[in-house]
Amino acid sequence: MKLPTYEEISSDEKQLEVREWPPNESLFVVGPPGSGKTVLAVLRAEMVSEWAEEKDVILVTYNRMLRRLLDLLDRSGVNASTMHSFVWNHYTHVTKEDVPTLQTNSYVYNWKNMISHLSQSSVSSSLSCLIVDEGQDLPVDFFRYTARFVAKTLTVFADQDQAIGDRHTTLEQIKGATGLDDPIILQNNHRNTPEVARVAEHFHSGLLPAAKVSRNSIGEVPRLVKTRDIDHVAVLVSNWRQTRGGSVGVIVVRNETGIALHQKLKDRLSGTRVDIYRNDDKNENSINVLNDGVTVLNKESVKGQEFDTVFILEIEHLIPIANDTDRRAMYMMCSRARDHLFLIYGPTELTVPAAEALPGPEILERV
Protein backbone atom coordinates (compact mmCIF):
# COMPACT_ATOMS: atom_id res chain seq x y z
CA MET A 1 0.00 0.00 0.00
CA LYS A 2 1.23 3.49 -0.82
CA LEU A 3 -0.56 6.59 0.40
CA PRO A 4 0.49 10.24 0.18
CA THR A 5 0.86 12.04 3.50
CA TYR A 6 -1.83 14.24 4.97
CA GLU A 7 0.52 17.17 4.64
CA GLU A 8 0.91 16.56 0.92
CA ILE A 9 -2.78 16.33 0.19
CA SER A 10 -3.76 19.27 2.36
CA SER A 11 -1.10 21.64 1.07
CA ASP A 12 -2.32 20.95 -2.44
CA GLU A 13 -4.54 23.68 -3.87
CA LYS A 14 -3.44 26.12 -1.21
CA GLN A 15 -5.24 29.38 -1.74
CA LEU A 16 -3.77 32.85 -1.60
CA GLU A 17 -4.03 34.65 1.71
CA VAL A 18 -5.60 38.10 1.78
CA ARG A 19 -2.22 39.59 2.58
CA GLU A 20 -0.68 37.94 -0.48
CA TRP A 21 -3.34 39.16 -2.89
CA PRO A 22 -1.86 41.07 -5.88
CA PRO A 23 -2.19 44.82 -5.25
CA ASN A 24 -3.55 45.52 -8.73
CA GLU A 25 -6.43 43.04 -8.47
CA SER A 26 -9.86 43.47 -6.95
CA LEU A 27 -10.67 41.51 -3.84
CA PHE A 28 -13.76 40.60 -1.83
CA VAL A 29 -13.35 39.38 1.75
CA VAL A 30 -15.88 38.29 4.33
CA GLY A 31 -15.21 37.41 7.94
CA PRO A 32 -17.04 36.88 11.22
CA PRO A 33 -16.55 39.04 14.32
CA GLY A 34 -12.97 39.22 15.52
CA SER A 35 -11.46 38.06 12.25
CA GLY A 36 -9.59 41.33 11.90
CA LYS A 37 -11.29 42.76 8.82
CA THR A 38 -10.52 46.37 9.70
CA VAL A 39 -6.86 45.63 10.42
CA LEU A 40 -6.60 43.73 7.14
CA ALA A 41 -8.32 46.57 5.29
CA VAL A 42 -5.64 48.92 6.61
CA LEU A 43 -2.81 46.53 5.71
CA ARG A 44 -4.28 46.12 2.26
CA ALA A 45 -4.53 49.89 1.84
CA GLU A 46 -0.91 50.32 2.84
CA MET A 47 0.25 47.55 0.54
CA VAL A 48 -1.73 48.80 -2.45
CA SER A 49 -0.57 52.36 -1.94
CA GLU A 50 3.01 51.11 -1.76
CA TRP A 51 2.66 49.60 -5.23
CA ALA A 52 0.25 52.01 -6.89
CA GLU A 53 1.79 54.36 -9.42
CA GLU A 54 0.09 57.36 -7.97
CA LYS A 55 -0.62 57.29 -4.29
CA ASP A 56 -4.33 57.35 -4.80
CA VAL A 57 -5.77 54.76 -2.49
CA ILE A 58 -8.72 55.59 -0.32
CA LEU A 59 -10.28 53.65 2.50
CA VAL A 60 -13.99 54.14 2.98
CA THR A 61 -16.18 53.06 5.85
CA TYR A 62 -19.43 54.04 7.48
CA ASN A 63 -19.54 56.94 9.89
CA ARG A 64 -18.96 55.35 13.23
CA MET A 65 -15.98 53.29 12.19
CA LEU A 66 -13.95 56.17 10.80
CA ARG A 67 -12.48 57.05 14.15
CA ARG A 68 -11.15 53.55 14.64
CA LEU A 69 -9.75 53.46 11.11
CA LEU A 70 -7.94 56.76 11.51
CA ASP A 71 -6.36 55.51 14.73
CA LEU A 72 -5.14 52.39 12.99
CA LEU A 73 -3.89 54.24 9.95
CA ASP A 74 -1.97 56.70 12.04
CA ARG A 75 1.06 57.75 10.00
CA SER A 76 0.71 55.43 7.03
CA GLY A 77 -0.21 58.20 4.61
CA VAL A 78 -3.33 56.40 3.39
CA ASN A 79 -6.47 58.52 3.28
CA ALA A 80 -9.65 57.41 4.95
CA SER A 81 -13.08 58.84 4.62
CA THR A 82 -16.69 58.18 5.42
CA MET A 83 -18.78 57.05 2.50
CA HIS A 84 -20.75 60.29 2.56
CA SER A 85 -17.88 62.72 2.36
CA PHE A 86 -15.99 60.55 -0.09
CA VAL A 87 -18.89 60.47 -2.53
CA TRP A 88 -19.61 64.15 -2.01
CA ASN A 89 -16.01 65.05 -2.87
CA HIS A 90 -15.91 62.79 -5.88
CA TYR A 91 -19.24 63.88 -7.33
CA THR A 92 -18.75 67.62 -6.86
CA HIS A 93 -15.21 67.31 -8.23
CA VAL A 94 -16.19 65.58 -11.46
CA THR A 95 -19.49 67.39 -12.10
CA LYS A 96 -18.80 70.77 -10.48
CA GLU A 97 -22.35 70.46 -9.18
CA ASP A 98 -23.95 69.72 -5.85
CA VAL A 99 -24.89 66.18 -4.95
CA PRO A 100 -28.60 65.60 -5.55
CA THR A 101 -30.42 64.34 -2.46
CA LEU A 102 -33.84 62.86 -1.92
CA GLN A 103 -36.68 65.32 -1.65
CA THR A 104 -37.96 63.46 1.37
CA ASN A 105 -34.60 63.31 3.16
CA SER A 106 -31.83 65.72 2.36
CA TYR A 107 -29.25 63.47 4.04
CA VAL A 108 -29.81 60.65 1.57
CA TYR A 109 -28.13 60.88 -1.80
CA ASN A 110 -30.23 60.46 -4.89
CA TRP A 111 -28.07 57.74 -6.39
CA LYS A 112 -30.33 57.24 -9.37
CA ASN A 113 -29.89 60.81 -10.51
CA MET A 114 -26.20 60.77 -9.78
CA ILE A 115 -25.59 57.61 -11.74
CA SER A 116 -27.64 58.72 -14.73
CA HIS A 117 -25.98 62.12 -14.71
CA LEU A 118 -22.48 60.60 -14.69
CA SER A 119 -23.31 58.06 -17.39
CA GLN A 120 -24.21 60.90 -19.75
CA SER A 121 -20.99 62.77 -19.16
CA SER A 122 -18.05 60.52 -19.94
CA VAL A 123 -16.68 60.03 -16.44
CA SER A 124 -14.50 57.00 -15.96
CA SER A 125 -12.69 55.47 -13.03
CA SER A 126 -9.55 57.31 -12.15
CA LEU A 127 -8.68 56.17 -8.65
CA SER A 128 -6.26 53.20 -8.52
CA CYS A 129 -7.98 51.49 -5.69
CA LEU A 130 -10.87 51.99 -3.34
CA ILE A 131 -10.94 49.90 -0.19
CA VAL A 132 -14.23 49.51 1.63
CA ASP A 133 -14.59 48.31 5.20
CA GLU A 134 -17.93 47.23 6.72
CA GLY A 135 -19.39 47.05 3.24
CA GLN A 136 -22.64 45.52 4.45
CA ASP A 137 -23.52 48.85 6.07
CA LEU A 138 -23.16 50.93 2.91
CA PRO A 139 -25.97 51.28 0.36
CA VAL A 140 -25.84 49.00 -2.67
CA ASP A 141 -25.98 52.06 -4.95
CA PHE A 142 -22.71 53.23 -3.49
CA PHE A 143 -21.15 50.03 -4.90
CA ARG A 144 -22.76 50.58 -8.31
CA TYR A 145 -21.48 54.12 -8.29
CA THR A 146 -17.89 53.30 -7.33
CA ALA A 147 -17.58 50.30 -9.61
CA ARG A 148 -18.62 52.41 -12.60
CA PHE A 149 -17.20 55.83 -11.99
CA VAL A 150 -14.64 55.81 -9.23
CA ALA A 151 -12.02 53.11 -8.91
CA LYS A 152 -10.14 50.79 -11.25
CA THR A 153 -9.92 48.14 -8.57
CA LEU A 154 -12.00 47.57 -5.50
CA THR A 155 -11.32 45.77 -2.25
CA VAL A 156 -14.40 45.14 -0.13
CA PHE A 157 -14.55 43.74 3.40
CA ALA A 158 -17.97 42.81 4.73
CA ASP A 159 -19.93 40.64 7.13
CA GLN A 160 -23.61 40.47 6.58
CA ASP A 161 -24.04 38.15 9.58
CA GLN A 162 -23.28 41.10 11.82
CA ALA A 163 -25.79 43.41 10.25
CA ILE A 164 -28.33 44.50 12.81
CA GLY A 165 -31.69 45.81 11.80
CA ASP A 166 -32.83 45.27 8.26
CA ARG A 167 -31.10 48.14 6.54
CA HIS A 168 -28.09 46.39 5.13
CA THR A 169 -26.64 45.31 1.84
CA THR A 170 -26.30 41.58 1.21
CA LEU A 171 -23.13 39.97 -0.07
CA GLU A 172 -24.99 38.96 -3.23
CA GLN A 173 -25.96 42.56 -3.82
CA ILE A 174 -22.37 43.72 -3.38
CA LYS A 175 -21.21 41.05 -5.80
CA GLY A 176 -23.90 41.95 -8.31
CA ALA A 177 -23.23 45.67 -8.12
CA THR A 178 -19.47 45.42 -8.44
CA GLY A 179 -18.83 42.27 -10.48
CA LEU A 180 -16.42 41.06 -7.79
CA ASP A 181 -15.70 37.31 -7.55
CA ASP A 182 -17.16 35.24 -4.71
CA PRO A 183 -15.60 36.33 -1.44
CA ILE A 184 -12.76 34.75 0.51
CA ILE A 185 -13.72 33.77 4.05
CA LEU A 186 -11.44 34.76 6.93
CA GLN A 187 -10.89 31.84 9.26
CA ASN A 188 -9.39 33.06 12.48
CA ASN A 189 -10.84 34.88 15.43
CA HIS A 190 -8.06 36.92 17.00
CA ARG A 191 -10.25 38.86 19.39
CA ASN A 192 -12.10 36.64 21.82
CA THR A 193 -10.86 34.14 24.36
CA PRO A 194 -12.11 30.61 23.60
CA GLU A 195 -14.55 30.97 26.50
CA VAL A 196 -16.08 34.18 25.17
CA ALA A 197 -16.20 32.75 21.64
CA ARG A 198 -18.13 29.73 22.88
CA VAL A 199 -20.89 31.91 24.31
CA ALA A 200 -21.04 34.01 21.15
CA GLU A 201 -21.16 30.90 18.95
CA HIS A 202 -24.13 29.63 20.88
CA PHE A 203 -26.00 32.39 19.04
CA HIS A 204 -24.32 31.73 15.71
CA SER A 205 -26.40 31.88 12.57
CA GLY A 206 -25.93 33.05 9.05
CA LEU A 207 -23.64 32.25 6.19
CA LEU A 208 -20.16 32.25 7.65
CA PRO A 209 -18.63 29.43 9.67
CA ALA A 210 -17.57 30.31 13.21
CA ALA A 211 -13.91 31.27 13.17
CA LYS A 212 -11.10 29.25 14.73
CA VAL A 213 -10.13 30.92 17.97
CA SER A 214 -6.45 31.73 17.86
CA ARG A 215 -6.13 33.09 21.42
CA ASN A 216 -5.40 30.93 24.43
CA SER A 217 -7.74 30.55 27.33
CA ILE A 218 -7.27 32.96 30.22
CA GLY A 219 -9.25 30.64 32.44
CA GLU A 220 -12.31 32.83 32.92
CA VAL A 221 -15.74 31.63 31.92
CA PRO A 222 -18.42 34.23 31.07
CA ARG A 223 -21.08 34.62 33.74
CA LEU A 224 -24.80 35.06 34.05
CA VAL A 225 -25.58 37.42 36.91
CA LYS A 226 -28.88 38.37 38.52
CA THR A 227 -29.03 41.91 39.90
CA ARG A 228 -31.37 43.58 42.38
CA ASP A 229 -31.58 47.00 40.73
CA ILE A 230 -29.63 49.56 38.78
CA ASP A 231 -27.60 50.59 41.84
CA HIS A 232 -26.47 47.03 42.16
CA VAL A 233 -25.40 47.06 38.50
CA ALA A 234 -23.48 50.29 39.08
CA VAL A 235 -21.65 48.68 42.01
CA LEU A 236 -20.81 45.59 39.96
CA VAL A 237 -19.48 47.55 37.00
CA SER A 238 -17.56 50.13 39.01
CA ASN A 239 -15.96 47.51 41.27
CA TRP A 240 -14.95 45.52 38.24
CA ARG A 241 -13.45 48.55 36.56
CA GLN A 242 -11.59 49.58 39.73
CA THR A 243 -10.09 46.16 40.35
CA ARG A 244 -9.50 45.01 36.77
CA GLY A 245 -9.04 48.22 34.78
CA GLY A 246 -9.04 48.13 30.99
CA SER A 247 -11.84 49.14 28.67
CA VAL A 248 -15.35 48.25 29.76
CA GLY A 249 -18.43 48.31 27.54
CA VAL A 250 -21.89 48.28 29.10
CA ILE A 251 -24.60 47.47 26.62
CA VAL A 252 -28.16 48.46 27.47
CA VAL A 253 -31.42 47.70 25.73
CA ARG A 254 -33.30 50.78 26.93
CA ASN A 255 -31.82 54.25 26.64
CA GLU A 256 -33.31 55.29 30.05
CA THR A 257 -31.28 52.56 31.69
CA GLY A 258 -28.18 53.82 29.92
CA ILE A 259 -28.70 57.42 30.99
CA ALA A 260 -29.36 56.50 34.64
CA LEU A 261 -26.44 54.10 34.78
CA HIS A 262 -24.08 56.55 33.14
CA GLN A 263 -24.78 59.08 35.91
CA LYS A 264 -24.31 56.52 38.68
CA LEU A 265 -21.07 55.25 37.20
CA LYS A 266 -19.73 58.78 36.86
CA ASP A 267 -20.47 59.35 40.54
CA ARG A 268 -18.71 56.18 41.57
CA LEU A 269 -15.71 56.38 39.25
CA SER A 270 -14.23 59.83 39.52
CA GLY A 271 -10.97 60.07 37.62
CA THR A 272 -12.02 57.39 35.13
CA ARG A 273 -13.40 58.09 31.68
CA VAL A 274 -17.12 57.27 31.75
CA ASP A 275 -19.00 58.01 28.55
CA ILE A 276 -22.37 57.33 27.07
CA TYR A 277 -22.59 56.77 23.40
CA ARG A 278 -25.81 56.75 21.48
CA ASN A 279 -26.46 56.35 17.81
CA ASP A 280 -29.05 59.11 17.86
CA ASP A 281 -26.61 61.58 19.43
CA LYS A 282 -24.00 62.83 17.07
CA ASN A 283 -21.31 62.49 19.68
CA GLU A 284 -19.68 59.51 18.05
CA ASN A 285 -16.50 61.23 17.07
CA SER A 286 -16.03 63.06 20.34
CA ILE A 287 -15.26 60.00 22.47
CA ASN A 288 -12.75 57.30 21.97
CA VAL A 289 -14.13 53.98 23.07
CA LEU A 290 -10.78 52.34 22.46
CA ASN A 291 -9.31 54.09 25.49
CA ASP A 292 -9.48 52.60 28.95
CA GLY A 293 -12.55 53.52 30.90
CA VAL A 294 -16.25 52.76 30.77
CA THR A 295 -18.54 53.27 27.80
CA VAL A 296 -22.29 52.83 28.07
CA LEU A 297 -23.91 52.08 24.73
CA ASN A 298 -26.99 50.56 23.20
CA LYS A 299 -27.00 47.59 20.91
CA GLU A 300 -27.23 49.72 17.77
CA SER A 301 -24.05 51.60 18.68
CA VAL A 302 -21.92 48.69 19.81
CA LYS A 303 -21.31 47.28 16.37
CA GLY A 304 -17.72 47.43 15.25
CA GLN A 305 -16.50 48.14 18.80
CA GLU A 306 -14.55 45.91 21.14
CA PHE A 307 -13.77 46.05 24.86
CA ASP A 308 -11.73 44.06 27.37
CA THR A 309 -14.90 43.50 29.37
CA VAL A 310 -18.50 43.62 28.24
CA PHE A 311 -21.60 43.71 30.42
CA ILE A 312 -24.83 43.06 28.54
CA LEU A 313 -27.70 44.37 30.63
CA GLU A 314 -31.41 43.61 30.53
CA ILE A 315 -30.97 40.33 28.71
CA GLU A 316 -34.52 39.43 29.71
CA HIS A 317 -35.47 41.75 26.82
CA LEU A 318 -33.21 39.89 24.39
CA ILE A 319 -34.13 36.26 25.07
CA PRO A 320 -35.83 33.96 24.24
CA ILE A 321 -34.72 34.71 20.73
CA ALA A 322 -37.59 35.61 18.43
CA ASN A 323 -35.92 35.60 15.04
CA ASP A 324 -32.65 35.59 13.13
CA THR A 325 -32.14 39.32 13.53
CA ASP A 326 -32.24 38.94 17.32
CA ARG A 327 -29.93 35.96 17.18
CA ARG A 328 -27.44 37.93 15.11
CA ALA A 329 -27.65 40.79 17.58
CA MET A 330 -26.82 38.47 20.51
CA TYR A 331 -23.92 36.98 18.55
CA MET A 332 -22.64 40.41 17.65
CA MET A 333 -22.94 41.77 21.21
CA CYS A 334 -21.25 38.80 22.91
CA SER A 335 -18.39 38.88 20.46
CA ARG A 336 -17.51 42.49 21.43
CA ALA A 337 -15.76 41.16 24.57
CA ARG A 338 -12.08 40.37 24.32
CA ASP A 339 -11.59 38.76 27.75
CA HIS A 340 -14.61 38.98 30.02
CA LEU A 341 -18.31 38.79 29.40
CA PHE A 342 -21.25 39.21 31.79
CA LEU A 343 -24.89 38.70 30.92
CA ILE A 344 -27.03 40.57 33.41
CA TYR A 345 -30.73 40.31 34.24
CA GLY A 346 -33.03 41.05 37.14
CA PRO A 347 -34.60 41.74 39.47
CA THR A 348 -37.26 39.48 37.97
CA GLU A 349 -36.35 35.88 37.24
CA LEU A 350 -35.78 34.73 33.69
CA THR A 351 -38.69 32.83 32.23
CA VAL A 352 -38.09 29.16 31.51
CA PRO A 353 -37.87 29.66 27.72
CA ALA A 354 -35.48 32.58 28.27
CA ALA A 355 -33.22 30.51 30.53
CA GLU A 356 -33.29 27.68 28.00
CA ALA A 357 -32.17 30.02 25.24
CA LEU A 358 -28.85 30.50 27.03
CA PRO A 359 -25.82 28.22 26.82
CA GLY A 360 -25.38 25.63 29.59
CA PRO A 361 -23.54 26.33 32.86
CA GLU A 362 -20.27 24.83 31.62
CA ILE A 363 -20.19 27.57 28.97
CA LEU A 364 -21.98 30.35 30.85
CA GLU A 365 -21.39 30.15 34.59
CA ARG A 366 -24.34 30.89 36.88
CA VAL A 367 -23.61 32.89 40.02
Added chain:
Amino acid sequence: MTTQLPRWLVSLRSSVVVEPVRNDPRTVEHTVFGIDLKTAQRKVLANGQANFDKSWNGLSPHDRALVYAYLNQLGHLEELVEAFRQLFKDQEPPNETILIDIGCGPCTGGLAFTSVYSNTARFDYIGVDRSQTMRELGELMAATATQMNEVNRQWIADITSAKWNSAPGWRPIIVVVSYLLASPTLIPGQLVTQLETLLRKIGNGPVTVLYTNSNQPIANLKFPEFNDSLNKIGFKLYADDEGEIVVSRRDGSTKRNFRYALFHRPLKRILKLDN
Protein backbone atom coordinates in the same frame (compact mmCIF):
# COMPACT_ATOMS: atom_id res chain seq x y z
CA MET B 1 7.98 -4.38 6.82
CA THR B 2 5.43 -6.10 8.98
CA THR B 3 2.46 -4.04 10.08
CA GLN B 4 1.99 -4.46 13.78
CA LEU B 5 -0.78 -3.22 16.00
CA PRO B 6 0.25 -1.21 19.04
CA ARG B 7 0.51 -3.29 22.19
CA TRP B 8 -2.50 -1.72 23.90
CA LEU B 9 -4.67 -2.69 20.95
CA VAL B 10 -3.44 -6.27 20.98
CA SER B 11 -4.26 -6.62 24.67
CA LEU B 12 -7.58 -4.83 24.22
CA ARG B 13 -8.58 -7.31 21.53
CA SER B 14 -7.36 -10.10 23.69
CA SER B 15 -9.46 -9.13 26.72
CA VAL B 16 -12.64 -8.08 24.91
CA VAL B 17 -12.66 -10.44 21.94
CA VAL B 18 -10.11 -13.27 21.86
CA GLU B 19 -10.28 -14.52 25.45
CA PRO B 20 -14.09 -14.45 25.69
CA VAL B 21 -14.29 -16.52 22.49
CA ARG B 22 -11.53 -18.96 23.42
CA ASN B 23 -12.69 -19.37 27.01
CA ASP B 24 -16.26 -19.97 26.03
CA PRO B 25 -17.20 -23.59 26.81
CA ARG B 26 -18.72 -23.98 23.32
CA THR B 27 -15.41 -23.22 21.63
CA VAL B 28 -13.49 -26.40 20.90
CA GLU B 29 -10.49 -26.77 18.65
CA HIS B 30 -10.77 -25.26 15.12
CA THR B 31 -14.11 -23.69 15.95
CA VAL B 32 -15.58 -20.47 17.25
CA PHE B 33 -18.38 -21.14 19.69
CA GLY B 34 -18.41 -24.71 18.34
CA ILE B 35 -18.86 -23.62 14.72
CA ASP B 36 -16.25 -24.50 12.12
CA LEU B 37 -14.50 -21.54 10.50
CA LYS B 38 -16.00 -21.97 7.04
CA THR B 39 -19.54 -22.05 8.34
CA ALA B 40 -18.73 -19.15 10.62
CA GLN B 41 -17.60 -17.00 7.67
CA ARG B 42 -20.44 -18.04 5.39
CA LYS B 43 -23.41 -18.33 7.72
CA VAL B 44 -22.61 -16.49 10.93
CA LEU B 45 -21.01 -13.52 9.21
CA ALA B 46 -22.58 -13.91 5.77
CA ASN B 47 -19.18 -12.71 4.56
CA GLY B 48 -19.45 -9.59 6.67
CA GLN B 49 -22.97 -8.71 5.53
CA ALA B 50 -24.98 -10.48 8.21
CA ASN B 51 -27.73 -8.90 10.25
CA PHE B 52 -25.79 -8.88 13.47
CA ASP B 53 -28.85 -8.00 15.51
CA LYS B 54 -30.41 -11.41 14.88
CA SER B 55 -29.43 -14.58 16.70
CA TRP B 56 -28.32 -17.55 14.65
CA ASN B 57 -28.65 -21.20 15.67
CA GLY B 58 -28.14 -20.53 19.35
CA LEU B 59 -25.60 -17.77 18.83
CA SER B 60 -26.79 -14.50 20.37
CA PRO B 61 -26.37 -11.23 18.43
CA HIS B 62 -23.43 -10.39 20.70
CA ASP B 63 -21.88 -13.80 19.94
CA ARG B 64 -22.18 -13.10 16.22
CA ALA B 65 -20.55 -9.70 16.57
CA LEU B 66 -17.77 -11.35 18.58
CA VAL B 67 -17.27 -13.91 15.81
CA TYR B 68 -16.87 -11.01 13.40
CA ALA B 69 -14.36 -9.26 15.65
CA TYR B 70 -12.52 -12.52 16.27
CA LEU B 71 -12.21 -13.63 12.66
CA ASN B 72 -12.25 -10.48 10.51
CA GLN B 73 -11.54 -7.34 12.46
CA LEU B 74 -7.83 -7.95 12.99
CA GLY B 75 -6.90 -7.72 9.32
CA HIS B 76 -9.08 -4.63 8.78
CA LEU B 77 -7.42 -2.99 11.76
CA GLU B 78 -3.98 -3.74 10.39
CA GLU B 79 -4.83 -2.23 7.01
CA LEU B 80 -6.23 0.92 8.55
CA VAL B 81 -3.37 1.26 11.03
CA GLU B 82 -0.92 1.03 8.13
CA ALA B 83 -2.95 3.55 6.12
CA PHE B 84 -3.04 6.07 8.99
CA ARG B 85 0.66 5.58 9.65
CA GLN B 86 1.45 6.43 6.05
CA LEU B 87 -0.95 9.35 6.05
CA PHE B 88 0.39 10.92 9.23
CA LYS B 89 3.97 9.62 9.07
CA ASP B 90 5.60 10.86 12.26
CA GLN B 91 3.02 13.55 12.94
CA GLU B 92 -0.16 13.58 14.92
CA PRO B 93 -3.43 14.29 13.15
CA PRO B 94 -4.56 17.93 13.21
CA ASN B 95 -6.21 19.26 16.37
CA GLU B 96 -9.95 18.83 16.77
CA THR B 97 -10.24 16.18 14.07
CA ILE B 98 -13.60 14.50 13.70
CA LEU B 99 -13.59 10.86 12.60
CA ILE B 100 -16.71 9.56 10.90
CA ASP B 101 -16.56 5.77 10.71
CA ILE B 102 -19.28 4.56 8.36
CA GLY B 103 -20.25 0.93 8.83
CA CYS B 104 -17.93 1.07 11.82
CA GLY B 105 -18.55 -2.45 13.11
CA PRO B 106 -16.71 -2.83 16.44
CA CYS B 107 -15.12 0.65 16.24
CA THR B 108 -12.52 -0.58 13.75
CA GLY B 109 -11.73 2.83 12.21
CA GLY B 110 -11.75 4.53 15.62
CA LEU B 111 -9.29 2.07 17.15
CA ALA B 112 -6.98 2.27 14.15
CA PHE B 113 -7.05 6.06 14.21
CA THR B 114 -6.32 6.10 17.94
CA SER B 115 -3.15 4.17 17.28
CA VAL B 116 -1.53 7.09 15.41
CA TYR B 117 -1.56 9.19 18.59
CA SER B 118 1.52 8.71 20.72
CA ASN B 119 -0.42 9.23 23.96
CA THR B 120 -4.08 9.78 24.71
CA ALA B 121 -6.00 10.39 21.50
CA ARG B 122 -8.05 13.58 21.19
CA PHE B 123 -10.69 13.58 18.51
CA ASP B 124 -14.46 13.32 18.11
CA TYR B 125 -15.74 9.98 16.94
CA ILE B 126 -18.99 9.34 15.11
CA GLY B 127 -19.55 5.60 14.70
CA VAL B 128 -22.25 4.76 12.18
CA ASP B 129 -23.57 1.20 11.97
CA ARG B 130 -27.04 -0.08 11.29
CA SER B 131 -26.46 -2.88 13.79
CA GLN B 132 -27.03 -1.98 17.43
CA THR B 133 -25.08 -5.04 18.54
CA MET B 134 -22.05 -3.85 16.60
CA ARG B 135 -22.36 -0.37 18.06
CA GLU B 136 -22.50 -1.86 21.55
CA LEU B 137 -19.44 -4.00 20.97
CA GLY B 138 -17.73 -0.96 19.48
CA GLU B 139 -18.48 1.11 22.59
CA LEU B 140 -17.29 -1.73 24.80
CA MET B 141 -13.96 -1.79 22.99
CA ALA B 142 -13.62 2.00 23.00
CA ALA B 143 -14.54 2.25 26.68
CA THR B 144 -11.99 -0.42 27.58
CA ALA B 145 -9.20 1.41 25.73
CA THR B 146 -7.75 4.05 28.08
CA GLN B 147 -6.14 5.63 24.99
CA MET B 148 -9.68 6.62 23.98
CA ASN B 149 -10.63 8.24 27.32
CA GLU B 150 -10.57 11.72 25.81
CA VAL B 151 -12.43 10.76 22.64
CA ASN B 152 -16.02 12.07 22.48
CA ARG B 153 -18.07 9.27 20.99
CA GLN B 154 -21.48 9.02 19.46
CA TRP B 155 -22.99 5.88 17.97
CA ILE B 156 -25.75 6.11 15.44
CA ALA B 157 -27.63 3.77 13.11
CA ASP B 158 -27.38 6.00 10.05
CA ILE B 159 -25.64 9.23 9.12
CA THR B 160 -28.82 11.28 9.12
CA SER B 161 -29.24 10.78 12.87
CA ALA B 162 -25.89 12.36 13.78
CA LYS B 163 -26.26 15.00 16.47
CA TRP B 164 -24.23 18.10 15.75
CA ASN B 165 -25.10 21.20 17.75
CA SER B 166 -21.97 23.30 17.47
CA ALA B 167 -21.87 26.16 15.01
CA PRO B 168 -20.29 25.21 11.68
CA GLY B 169 -16.55 25.84 11.78
CA TRP B 170 -13.31 24.66 10.22
CA ARG B 171 -12.63 21.34 11.94
CA PRO B 172 -10.85 18.71 9.85
CA ILE B 173 -12.81 15.55 9.15
CA ILE B 174 -11.66 12.04 8.31
CA VAL B 175 -14.17 9.55 6.99
CA VAL B 176 -13.45 5.81 7.12
CA VAL B 177 -15.36 3.44 4.86
CA SER B 178 -13.90 0.03 5.57
CA TYR B 179 -15.47 -3.12 4.09
CA LEU B 180 -18.84 -1.43 3.80
CA LEU B 181 -19.40 -1.10 0.08
CA ALA B 182 -20.23 -4.75 -0.46
CA SER B 183 -23.29 -4.32 1.73
CA PRO B 184 -26.42 -5.10 -0.32
CA THR B 185 -28.40 -2.40 1.48
CA LEU B 186 -25.99 0.31 0.52
CA ILE B 187 -26.62 2.96 -2.16
CA PRO B 188 -23.36 4.90 -2.58
CA GLY B 189 -24.96 8.04 -4.08
CA GLN B 190 -27.41 8.28 -1.22
CA LEU B 191 -24.69 7.62 1.34
CA VAL B 192 -22.57 10.45 -0.06
CA THR B 193 -25.53 12.85 -0.12
CA GLN B 194 -26.28 12.10 3.53
CA LEU B 195 -22.62 12.43 4.40
CA GLU B 196 -22.42 15.81 2.68
CA THR B 197 -25.35 17.13 4.73
CA LEU B 198 -23.46 16.23 7.90
CA LEU B 199 -20.17 17.64 6.58
CA ARG B 200 -21.89 20.98 5.87
CA LYS B 201 -23.28 21.08 9.41
CA ILE B 202 -19.80 20.57 10.78
CA GLY B 203 -18.48 23.33 8.57
CA ASN B 204 -15.95 24.24 5.92
CA GLY B 205 -12.94 22.22 7.09
CA PRO B 206 -10.87 19.82 4.98
CA VAL B 207 -12.29 16.31 4.50
CA THR B 208 -10.36 13.10 3.83
CA VAL B 209 -12.05 9.83 2.91
CA LEU B 210 -10.24 6.53 3.37
CA TYR B 211 -11.72 3.53 1.62
CA THR B 212 -10.60 -0.05 2.18
CA ASN B 213 -12.18 -3.27 1.00
CA SER B 214 -11.55 -6.82 -0.04
CA ASN B 215 -9.80 -6.99 -3.40
CA GLN B 216 -12.54 -9.24 -4.81
CA PRO B 217 -14.08 -7.42 -7.80
CA ILE B 218 -17.58 -8.22 -6.59
CA ALA B 219 -16.98 -6.38 -3.33
CA ASN B 220 -16.01 -3.24 -5.24
CA LEU B 221 -18.84 -3.10 -7.77
CA LYS B 222 -20.24 -0.01 -6.07
CA PHE B 223 -16.91 1.80 -6.00
CA PRO B 224 -17.35 3.69 -9.31
CA GLU B 225 -20.63 5.19 -8.11
CA PHE B 226 -19.04 6.07 -4.77
CA ASN B 227 -16.11 7.72 -6.58
CA ASP B 228 -18.41 9.68 -8.91
CA SER B 229 -20.58 10.93 -6.07
CA LEU B 230 -17.58 12.16 -4.10
CA ASN B 231 -16.19 13.75 -7.22
CA LYS B 232 -19.36 15.72 -7.73
CA ILE B 233 -19.05 17.35 -4.31
CA GLY B 234 -15.47 18.43 -4.84
CA PHE B 235 -13.35 15.48 -3.77
CA LYS B 236 -10.18 14.54 -5.59
CA LEU B 237 -8.88 11.01 -5.75
CA TYR B 238 -5.31 10.71 -4.43
CA ALA B 239 -4.87 6.94 -4.40
CA ASP B 240 -6.83 4.07 -5.91
CA ASP B 241 -5.11 0.74 -6.02
CA GLU B 242 -4.78 -2.78 -4.82
CA GLY B 243 -2.07 -3.22 -2.27
CA GLU B 244 -0.64 -5.50 0.31
CA ILE B 245 0.65 -5.40 3.83
CA VAL B 246 2.68 -7.99 5.66
CA VAL B 247 1.20 -9.15 8.93
CA SER B 248 2.28 -11.73 11.47
CA ARG B 249 0.12 -14.64 12.46
CA ARG B 250 0.71 -17.62 14.70
CA ASP B 251 2.27 -19.58 11.85
CA GLY B 252 4.56 -16.74 10.70
CA SER B 253 4.41 -13.73 8.39
CA THR B 254 1.83 -13.58 5.69
CA LYS B 255 0.62 -11.11 3.06
CA ARG B 256 -2.77 -9.46 3.09
CA ASN B 257 -4.02 -8.17 -0.21
CA PHE B 258 -6.76 -5.58 -0.32
CA ARG B 259 -8.23 -2.67 -2.21
CA TYR B 260 -7.84 0.92 -1.02
CA ALA B 261 -8.55 4.49 -2.09
CA LEU B 262 -7.97 7.94 -0.66
CA PHE B 263 -10.01 11.08 -1.39
CA HIS B 264 -9.54 14.61 -0.16
CA ARG B 265 -11.37 17.91 -0.39
CA PRO B 266 -9.59 21.07 0.79
CA LEU B 267 -11.21 23.49 3.16
CA LYS B 268 -13.73 25.84 1.59
CA ARG B 269 -12.25 29.31 1.69
CA ILE B 270 -14.58 30.78 -0.90
CA LEU B 271 -18.14 31.63 0.01
CA LYS B 272 -20.31 30.61 -2.92
CA LEU B 273 -22.97 33.23 -3.48
CA ASP B 274 -25.82 32.51 -5.81
CA ASN B 275 -26.46 35.30 -8.16
